[in-house]
Amino acid sequence: MDKKLIGIDLGGTTAKIALLNKEGDITEKWTIKTNIEDNGSNIVQDIGNSLNQKLAELQVKSDEFYGIGMGTPGAVNFEKGTVKGAYNLNWVEEQNVSEDLGRITGLKVHLDNDANVAALGERWKGAGEGGANVVFVTLGTGVGGGIFAEGKILHGVRGAAGEIGHVTVVPENGYDCTCGKKGCLETIASATGIVRVAKDLAKDFSGKSKLRDAIINDEEVTAKLVFDFEKENDELAKLVVDKISFYLALALSHIGNMLNPEKIIIGGGVSAAGDALLKPVIAYFETMVFPAVRESTKISIATKGNDAGVIGAAWLALPNEEA
Numbered sequence: 616m617d618k619k620l621i622g623i624d625l626g627g628t629t630a631k632i633a634l635l636n637k638e639g640d641i642t643e644k645w646t647i648k649t650n651i652e653d654n655g656s657n658i659v660q661d662i663g664n665s666l667n668q669k670l671a672e673l674q675v676k677s678d679e680f681y682g683i684g685m686g687t688p689g690a691v692n693f694e695k696g697t698v699k700g701a702y703n704l705n706w707v708e709e710q711n712v713s714e715d716l717g718r719i720t721g722l723k724v725h726l727d728n729d730a731n732v733a734a735l736g737e738r739w740k741g742a743g744e745g746g747a748n749v750v751f752v753t754l755g756t757g758v759g760g761g762i763f764a765e766g767k768i769l770h771g772v773r774g775a776a777g778e779i780g781h782v783t784v785v786p787e788n789g790y791d792c793t794c795g796k797k798g799c800l801e802t803i804a805s806a807t808g809i810v811r812v813a814k815d816l817a818k819d820f821s822g823k824s825k826l827r828d829a830i831i832n833d834e835e836v837t838a839k840l841v842f843d844f845e846k847e848n849d850e851l852a853k854l855v856v857d858k859i860s861f862y863l864a865l866a867l868s869h870i871g872n873m874l875n876p877e878k879i880i881i882g883g884g885v886s887a888a889g890d891a892l893l894k895p896v897i898a899y900f901e902t903m904v905f906p907a908v909r910e911s912t913k914i915s916i917a918t919k920g921n922d923a924g925v926i927g928a929a930w931l932a933l934p935n936e937e938a
């Protein structure tokens with residue numbers, strides 16, 4: 616009988632856990648709360664207990680699995696299976712996640728960072744359609760990314776490969792970024808960045824606009840609201856979407872020209888805008904890339920949503936000859 620896989624996607628509020636067959640289809644999935652108290656010292660134990668309990672309930676033994684793959688925030692040493700600097704988990708010091716979870720469950724644990732496992736999930740079972748060269752960009756509270764090139768995920772010398780959110784797109788007078796630089800893609804194309812751009816453009820906008828009215832009246836403005844108004848042909852919202860699309864396309868064009876992937880997939884909460892985002896991004900992208908890239912690198916919207924993390928994590932546990 617074919618062995619199965621376990622995928623875990625650890626986040627600051629919840630850990631998503633799933634059992635999958637080796638084709639990457641989820642057969643069982645559940646969520647537990649992430650307890651970040653006591654420097655996050657209970658997190659790994661909680662996950663291990665929950666997993667052991669579920670396997671006991673289902674009456675499946677751990678040797679029916681190839682192993683566990685797990686995505687976590689923070690700076691991951693994927694060879695050692697450790698992570699540090701995961702501030703939303705209160706993991707400041709280095710944590711031996713693979714070793715600890717392995718001891719609790721009796722399974723081999725493969726660790727990588729959360730953006731990379733989401734990229735792997737979309738690559739394997741989502742919009743990436745199993746391609747060997749796929750780049751994933753996630754537009755959420757921040758902007759993250761993962762690069763799958765020539766069949767493997769790129770880590771770089773310090774695990775910082777694929778930090779697409781920190782590509783400088785505004786070299787002069789850009790917004791301050793949380794990383795300490797200015798003008799990073801994240802300052803414009805994240806959910807918070809889009810709102811920042813909207814508020815800035817509203818200052819010089821004198822035409823009629825519901826978005827401008829909402830900003831002036833101090834109503835809650837979200838990235839979703841900007842796209843909703845854009846669909847109604849709101850003039851200011853159209854300017855905002857045009858501006859963020861330009862800068863997103865600029866960053867993606869560097870990826871396209873450099874790596875020539877078959878797919879660049881846009882995911883994260885902001886990608887719910889769908890064609891309203893995709894169409895202008897593609898239009899700008901095509902003016903910014905080399906002809907061979909224009910013909911072969913396609914941009915599309917992610918399809919796996921919140922499941923991308925557990926699916927991609929599970930892929931890490933797949934033996935090489937099956938991947």
Ligand code: ZN
Binds near residue numbers: 793794796
């Ligand atoms: Zn930055």
